[in-house]
Amino acid sequence: xxxxxxxxxxxxxxxxxxxxxxxxxxxxxxxxxxxxxxxxxxxxxxxxxxxxxxxxxxxxxxxxxxxxxxxxxxxxxxxxxxxxxxxxxxxxxxxxxxxxxxxxxxxxxxxxxxxxxxxxxxxxxxxxxxxxxxxxxxxxxxxxxxxxxxxxxxxxxxxxxxxxxxxxxxxxxxxxxxxxxxxxxxxxxxxxxxxxxxxxxxxxxxxxxxxxxxxxxxxxxxxxxxxxxxxxxxxxxxxxxxxxxxxxxxxxxxxxxxxxxxxxxxxxxxxxxxxxxxxxxxxxxxx
Amino acid sequence: xxxxxxxxxxxxxxxxxxxxxxxxxxxxxxxxxxxxxxxxxxxxxxxxxxxxxxxxxxxxxxxxxxxxxxxxxxxxxxxxxxxxxxxxxxxxxxxxxxxxxxxxxxxxxxxxxxxxxxxxxxxxxxxxxxxxxxxxxxxxxxxxxxxxxxxxxxxxxxxxxxxxxxxxxxxxxxxxxxxxxxxxxxxxxxxxxxxxxxxxxxxxxxxxxxxxxxxxxxxxxxxxxxxxxxxxxxxxxxxxxxxxxxxxxxxxxxxxxxxxxxxxxxxxxxxxxxxxxxxxxxxxxxxxxxxxxxxxxxxxxxxxxxxxxxxxxxxxxxxxxxxxxxxxxxxxxxxxxxxxxxxxxxxxxxxxxxxxxxxxxxxxxxxxxxxxxxxxxxx
Numbered sequence: 088x089x090x091x092x093x094x095x096x097x098x099x100x101x102x103x104x105x106x107x108x109x110x111x112x113x114x115x116x117x118x119x120x121x122x123x124x125x126x127x128x129x130x131x132x133x134x135x136x137x138x139x140x141x142x143x144x145x146x147x148x149x150x151x152x153x154x155x156x157x158x159x160x161x162x163x164x165x166x167x168x169x170x171x172x173x174x175x176x177x178x179x180x181x182x183x184x185x186x187x188x189x190x191x192x193x194x195x196x197x198x199x200x201x202x203x204x205x206x207x208x209x210x211x212x213x214x215x216x217x218x219x220x221x222x223x224x225x226x227x228x229x230x231x232x233x234x235x236x237x238x239x240x241x242x243x244x245x246x247x248x249x250x251x252x253x254x255x256x257x258x259x260x261x262x263x264x265x266x267x268x269x270x271x272x273x274x275x276x277x278x279x280x281x282x283x284x285x286x287x288x289x290x291x292x293x294x295x296x297x298x299x300x301x302x303x304x305x306x307x308x309x310x311x312x313x314x315x316x317x318x319x320x321x322x323x324x325x326x327x328x329x330x331x332x333x334x335x336x337x338x339x340x341x342x343x344x345x346x347x348x349x350x351x352x353x354x355x356x357x358x359x360x361x362x363x364x365x366x367x368x369x370x371x372x373x374x
Numbered sequence: 375x376x377x378x379x380x381x382x383x384x385x386x387x388x389x390x391x392x393x394x395x396x397x398x399x400x401x402x403x404x405x406x407x408x409x410x411x412x413x414x415x416x417x418x419x420x421x422x423x424x425x426x427x428x429x430x431x432x433x434x435x436x437x438x439x440x441x442x443x444x445x446x447x448x449x450x451x452x453x454x455x456x457x458x459x460x461x462x463x464x465x466x467x468x469x470x471x472x473x474x475x476x477x478x479x480x481x482x483x484x485x486x487x488x489x490x491x492x493x494x495x496x497x498x499x500x501x502x503x504x505x506x507x508x509x510x511x512x513x514x515x516x517x518x519x520x521x522x523x524x525x526x527x528x529x530x531x532x533x534x535x536x537x538x539x540x541x542x543x544x545x546x547x548x549x550x551x552x553x554x555x556x557x558x559x560x561x562x563x564x565x566x567x568x569x570x571x572x573x574x575x576x577x578x579x580x581x582x583x584x585x586x587x588x589x590x591x592x593x594x595x596x597x598x599x600x601x602x603x604x605x606x607x608x609x610x611x612x613x614x615x616x617x618x619x620x621x622x623x624x625x626x627x628x629x630x631x632x633x634x635x636x637x638x639x640x641x642x643x644x645x646x647x648x649x650x651x652x653x654x655x656x657x658x659x660x661x662x663x664x665x666x667x668x669x670x671x672x673x674x675x676x677x678x679x680x681x682x683x684x685x686x687x688x689x690x691x692x693x694x695x696x697x698x699x700x701x702x703x704x705x706x707x708x709x710x711x712x713x714x715x716x717x718x719x720x721x722x723x724x725x726x727x728x729x730x731x732x733x734x735x736x737x738x739x740x741x742x743x744x745x746x747x748x749x750x751x752x753x
Contacts, residue, residue, distance in 0.1 A: 162587060188558050188588035189480055193517045196485045224657075226687045226717065241633020242657075243685050246717070247738070250685075267632060269482045269560075296633055299482045321636040324621075324643045325652075332617045332632025332654040334587060335482070340500055362644060363637060364739055 089216040089261040090236070090281040090288070091179055091205070092155070098222055099124040099147045099177070101168045102159035103135050107183075111159065111224050112136060118227040120220035123151040144168075148175045155179035157213065157222045165209060166191035169272075173202040180272070181222045182209035189334075192270040199272060206272020210334065212242035212264040225262065233258015235370060236282035238275060239294035240267055240301075240333070244321065248294060248363050255367035257374075260288040267333030269298070275305035283312050290315045290373050292366060295348055297322030298336045302348040306355040315373035319360045320348045375584040377598050378421040380463045382580040385557055386564070389549040392576040396465030405446030408464040409439040415467040418445040420452060420459040425498075430454045435467065470578065473566030474535055475499050476547055478554045480561070480585075481514065487554060489513045489521060489547065491533040495566035521551035542575040543567060557595075558588025611670055616653060616663075618670065623648025625745055626671035626680035628664075630655050630689050638683045641738055647746035650677045658688040664697025672705045678752065679710040681745040683738055684717075691715045691723025699730045710748035714741035 098115070102108040103125025116122055116136060124147040125135055131142030141147040144156070156177045160168040165184035172180045173195075180199070187209050199206045207214060213223010217230035224242075229250045235257055239245040242264050249262060263278055265271055275293055282288045293316055295302035302320060309316050323345040325331050327338040338344050349359050358373070360366045383393045395412060398421065399405035409416045420432030427433060432454050436442030442464065452459045473496035481488040492510045494502050502509055511533040515521050527544035535543055546567065554562040561583040568578040589595060611618035617632070621639075625647045629635035632654050639649040651674060655667050664682075671680055684694050698713055705711070714735040715723045727734050733748075735741025 163590065186587045188591075189560060189585045190517075190555055190558050190588060193480075193486050197517055224687070239633070241631060241636075243629075243631025243687070244633035244637055246685050246687060247634060247637070250716070269480065270485050294633070296636060304483075321633055321640055324639045324649055325636060326619075326621065329619050329652075331619060331636050331652055336632060336636070362641060362739065364737075 089219060090278070090285050091261065092214055092216045092222060093219045094119065094121060096155050096179070096220070097121055097123045097151065097153045098155045098157055099126060099144065099151065099153035100157050100159065101126045101144065101172065103127055103138070103140060104130050104133070105159055108159035109135060112138070114227070115157070115221055118215070118221045120222065123153050144171045144177070145175045148177065153177065155222060156181065158182040158184060160184060162186035162188070166195040169195040169206060170198040173198045173204040176202070178204050179207070180204055181207045181211070181213050182272070183211060183213060183223055185210040187268070189268070189270055192268070196270065196272070207263060208266040208271060210268040211266035211271070212245060214261065214263040216261045217259050223264070225264065229253055230262065231258040234260060234287065234289040234374065236260050236278070236285070236288040236291040237262040238278045238291065239264055240296050240335070241294065241321070244294055248292065248319070248366055251363060251367055252292070252370065255371070257367055257370055260285065267335050269335040271335070274301045276301070276308045279305060279308055279312065279316070283314055288314065290317065290370060292370060293318045295320045296333070296336050297325050297331065297338050297345050298333070298343040300342060303351040306351040306357065309355045309357055316357050317360065317366060317369045317373060318352045318357050319363060319366055320345045320352070375586055375589065375595070375599060376423045377582055377584060377595070378423070379419065379580055380421060381598055382582040383577065385553055385582060386550070386577055386580055389553040391546050391549050391564070392574065394465040394468055394576065394578065396463055398461050399446055399464050400461050402443040402447040402450065405462060405464050406439045406443035409436060409442035412464070412466050416442050417465050417467050418442060418449055419463040419465070420449050420454060421461045421463055422454050422457045422459055424455045424457055427454050432459065468568060468576070468578065469571040470566070470568045471571050472569040473578075474539070474543070474569070475502070475565050476543070476550055476567050477563040477565065478515070478551055478559070478561070484514050486517055487515045487551070489515060489529055489551065491529050491547065493534045499565065515551060520555055521548055523548050526551070538573060539569055539575055546575065546577070557582070558585045558592060559583060560585045607670065607673055611653070614666055614670070616655060616667055616670060619652040620674065621649050621651050623650045624676050624678040624749065626650045626674065626677040627683070628653045628655060628667045628671060628680065629683040630657060630659065630685065634683065634685060638681065638738060638742070641742045642681065642746065645739070645742045645746050647742065647749065650674055659693065661693045661697035661700060664694050665700045668698060668701035669704055672709065679745050679749045681741055682711065682713040683741060684715050686715065686717030686719055689718070691717070691719030691721070692726065693719070695723035695726040698732060699726065702730065702732070710745060710752070712741045712745040712748065714738055
């Protein structure tokens with residue numbers, strides 16, 4: 088069992104003929120993902136790795152009945168690509184693109200909500216369900232199937248922690264990089280709800296970072312969960328007012344500090360790892 | 375991107391928001407000439423990217439052009455919270471009767487810009503938010519429409535602005551929202567919005583933060599970025615496509631991915647070291663990028679050693695190792711470097727480092743301990 092993605096998911100790749108789109112489409116196919124179509128305006132009628140390419144998303148959806156999309160469109164057009172997917176009735180949209188103007192995202196989110204779609208990202212590595220497939224750029228080989236759900240605001244930190252879990256013999260149900268921007272389609276709470284309802288998940292690892300209050304909101308929700316959650320928060324040494332790489336990783340005034348997030352999680356009885364090396368031990372304790 | 379008050383006011387003026395007449399001066403003589411041109415008493419305002427300049431003496435007055443020159447001479451070159459004042463804004467002095475607050479900020483939770491208006495202006499709005507939150511009217515902008523005039527009137531009226539002010543403040547708020555959205559801002563504040571003795575309403579001070587991600591479609595702001603960073607290394611790193619943040623310690627840190635670099639900083643601090651910087655080389659970096667990153671970090675005179683932490687996916691270990699080896703001879707002699715490589719090409723990369731006599735760590739913790747120990751050994 089898993090959340091959001093399994094072998095039956097039918098994925099369309101938006102921006103399939105670009106350098107990144109092409110490279111990662113090949114990797115997704117190799118991981119067993121069911122890629123059914125690609126979209127690049129002007130390249131309709133071509134094929135990529137035997138996958139039909141369409142000019143528009145609505146054509147791709149009509150021809151292949153895709154139900155998920157993966158977006159590799161550059162920043163200037165990425166919000167439009169999100170709206171395009173939501174508008175066409177795609178219910179799971181994964182946007183990898185980093186650097187989308189935030190005003191564009193405020194508009195894209197209106198359409199995502201109106202159409203009842205779920206957006207993962209943007210500015211994220213995507214997701215994977217070990218043994219089933221992946222959507223995005225996550226290196227699939229470090230994963231192993233198992234009972235632990237994984238959510239993180241950072242890409243490379245995800246790889247690092249998942250590698251530690253796998254090494255410790257702890258497999259994963261579904262892993263999601265939720266995105267490093269100030270406005271992201273789904274937050275920790277959204278995914279925690281899905282893991283709580285998933286029969287294949289027995290515990291969740293959540294890697295947060297400075298900026299915003301999603302970790303604090305998650306702490307409130309975890310109080311109501313039946314499944315255990317282990318957390319880690321990065322940016323304990325980050326100074327206020329400085330953007331630490333991710334557009335969303337910034338301490339503003341007193342909000343968004345690592346200390347505040349750790350305190351909120353501990354108040355909800357969530358074990359918070361001091362360093363990432365403590366995560367596997369804490370997970371073993373709660374499993 | 376932070377911009378100066380005079381630049382923020384330039385944007386506001388473009389949207390028809392009334393501001394005091396004035397110009398920027400880089401020398402006392404220029405300030406005198408501007409004061410003469412304006413006629414009457416003027417205010418000299420330091421243009422720096424930090425708050426609290428008034429308390430620091432960065433705002434001075436001059437009744438005559440000669441006094442304006444003397445005031446500008448005092449402010450120019452002044453140090454305000456570590457930043458040197460290079461230019462001042464010279465504006466006509468106005469007779470302020472009342473001060474209000476108008477602000478728009480991107481709200482992460484509701485995923486839309488939120489308008490904030492208060493009768494209590496001219497002071498720190500975060501203070502008002504803490505001590506008297508009921509004095510701030512908050513209103514989310516529906517991005518289908520932007521802020522419509524009837525909404526703006528309603529907000530300023532509910533905030534308790536006097537009737538004669540509402541008539542002028544409504545359109546100013548509508549214009550501020552339009553400026554926020556069209557300029558790709560993440561914050562836009564008029565504080566204070568001033569009511570003068572002659573019944574006029576105008577923006578006496580303004581602050582705007584621009585969204586870096588929106589800059590590509592605003593060529594008109596490109597020149598403002600040139601002087602943006604107070605730290606020359608940060609500014610040059612940005613131009614070179616590296617994400618660099620200067621910190622106070624002596625261990626230079628380079629990694630791939632924001633979260634991993636942040637975690638590396640925490641790890642170095644955890645084992646007793648002090649990070650000197652945050653540097654993210656991004657995904658898929660080639661040897662040249664790694665080389666550039668190392669030489670950048672080493673330019674900070676405080677840096678005594680460097681830790682490189684790479685989890686390879688699209689970034690390849692051989693490329694990283696080659697970049698480190700290329701950079702080595704351009705770094706100060708004897709500066710310790712510890713490299714931690716894992717993932718794609720890690721084994722090949724490690725072999726290359728070994729041949730070049732470079733140290734590596736088996737994981738992030740090991741590497742952090744090694745670089746901190748190397749620095750301690752140097753004393």
